[in-house]
Amino acid sequence: MLVSLPQSGGRDLADESAADARRDGLANVGILNSSRFASLHPGYFVVFTGVFDSEAEATSALPRARSVFPLAYQREIVP
Numbered sequence: 001m002l003v004s005l006p007q008s009g010g011r012d013l014a015d016e017s018a019a020d021a022r023r024d025g026l027a028n029v030g031i032l033n034s035s036r037f038a039s040l041h042p043g044y045f046v047v048f049t050g051v052f053d054s055e056a057e058a059t060s061a062l063p064r065a066r067s068v069f070p071l072a073y074q075r076e077i078v079p
Contacts, residue, residue, distance in 0.1 A: 002069040004024075004034065004044040014045035017069075021049060024068040032077070039078035049079075 002021055002057040005014050014031050021029045026049040036042035049065050050073075058074040065072040 001067060001075050002047045002049055002072045004030075004041075006047050007033070007035075007043050007045055012045055013046055017047045021047065021068060026050075026065060026068055037077055037079060039076060 003014075003017050005017070012029070016056065018029050018031055028046055028050045032040070032046040032048060034044040034046050035042040040046060050058070050061050052061065055074070055076075062074055
């Protein structure tokens with residue numbers, strides 16, 4: 001997860017953050033509506049990078065994500 005932005009602020013900032021992440025070379029960047037996932041707090045647009053098969057893969061990708069978004073963190077997403 002790169003950044004979580006309140007939905008009350010609109011989606012434009014999430015779109016801009018995702019575009020920034022792609023420009024800075026992060027792969028598989030997307031945006032989630034947190035209200036659709038039990039493992040996330042509702043009411044946010046979540047910009048993320050990567051879909052990983054294991055926690056180890058996600059952990060190894062975290063330093064690269066943090067080079068662009070210093071507060072990036074890993075989180076398992078559950079429907």
